[in-house]
Amino acid sequence: MSKRNSQASKSAARERLRIERERQAKRDKAKRQVIVAGSIVAVLAIAGGIGYAVVQNNEPSKWDAAADAKVVAPANTSGKNGSTVVIGESKTDNTVHLYEDPRCPACASFEQTVGETVNKGMTDGDYKLSFTLGTFLDGNLGGEGSKNGVSALGAALNVSPEAFLEYKTALYSTKYHPEETTDDLAKDSYLIKVANTVDALKDNKKFQDAVNKGTYDAWAMKMSKTFDDAKGVDSTPTIKINDKVITNPSSVADWQKALKDAGVTK
Structure with a gap:
């Protein structure tokens, strides 16, 4: 293989590696966003559950209302x-x-x-x-x-x-x-x-x-x-x-x- 061809091959390999790294970075970013979104939903669900429980506990019972x-x-x-x-x-x-x-x-x-x-x-x-x-x-x-x-x-x-x-x-x-x-x-x-x-x-x-x-x-x-x-x-x-x-x-x-x-x- 000539020196020119060898350099071209190395350049192509580096380009493919760069592209693959960019793709992986995008995938990692998307994954983090999903995790964050899921965490937010979970926190909101817990907060909502606590809020509902507090409301329920603060509501008068049937006999208190009576x-x-x-x-x-x-x-x-x-x-x-x-x-x-x-x-x-x-x-x-x-x-x-x-x-x-x-x-x-x-x-x-x-x-x-x-x-x-x-x-x-x-x-x-x-x-x-x-x-x-x-x-x-x-x-x-x-x-x-x-x-x-x-x-x-x-x-x-x-x-x-x-x-x-x-x-x-x-x-x-x-x-x-x-x-x-x-x-x-x-x-x-x-x-x-x-x-x-x-x-x-x-x-x-x-x-x-x-x-x-x-x-x-x-x-x-x-x-x-x-x-x-x-x-x-x-x-x-x-x-x-x-x-x-x-x-x-x-x-x-x-x-x-x-x-x-x-x-x-x-």
């Missing part, structure tokens, strides 16, 4: 926000006031042991029955069963006082009252299932719609506030006869004695 919502009070209530529930026509001025929480196991035990006798005294005209329903166990144990249960009881009360009493009895029954630490009452389907054992509520579309739509959620929150503000009430059940707290009866005999001691019966 606490500030306009109250729809059930029928058969009175007083501010319908938070007074009094049932019965008494021949006297005697009133038995029950403070209960739907999730409360002691309330369930009281209902199972004495509830029928308590209701009979009301129907016999010995006294009126007054109810204030609390939701503090949701706060103590977590969950929404107490609040949802009170709302459903409001839906039953809207049907009739009798439906309310029968539904409350069913919710507190050995068959349907859940363990305190479970939250079955938070499920609308469970509340409706129990209601279907009560004649006035069985397949009652108006009642079911009220439960599913949370018609009485705001009322439940106001009722709960009334419970929290009640004097002399620091546990459930709390029972007052003519505004005086009594020792919770553990038997029908205890209940009858409490009524006699309070001068309600002889």
Whole structure:
């Protein structure tokens, strides 16, 4: 090979190498741009996710919103926000006031042991029955069963006082009252299932719609506030006869004695 040809070959080789380096540089630049763009997208996605989570955390819960919502009070209530529930026509001025929480196991035990006798005294005209329903166990144990249960009881009360009493009895029954630490009452389907054992509520579309739509959620929150503000009430059940707290009866005999001691019966 001549010297000229050798130099030409070297020049051509250098040119090819230059061109290849330029191509590689362009490919590297494009790759870096893709990586940077991907990183930006990832950062934006993370930021967006964090932002969404912050917004979600700052949004009020269903029950926080209900606490500030306009109250729809059930029928058969009175007083501010319908938070007074009094049932019965008494021949006297005697009133038995029950403070209960739907999730409360002691309330369930009281209902199972004495509830029928308590209701009979009301129907016999010995006294009126007054109810204030609390939701503090949701706060103590977590969950929404107490609040949802009170709302459903409001839906039953809207049907009739009798439906309310029968539904409350069913919710507190050995068959349907859940363990305190479970939250079955938070499920609308469970509340409706129990209601279907009560004649006035069985397949009652108006009642079911009220439960599913949370018609009485705001009322439940106001009722709960009334419970929290009640004097002399620091546990459930709390029972007052003519505004005086009594020792919770553990038997029908205890209940009858409490009524006699309070001068309600002889």
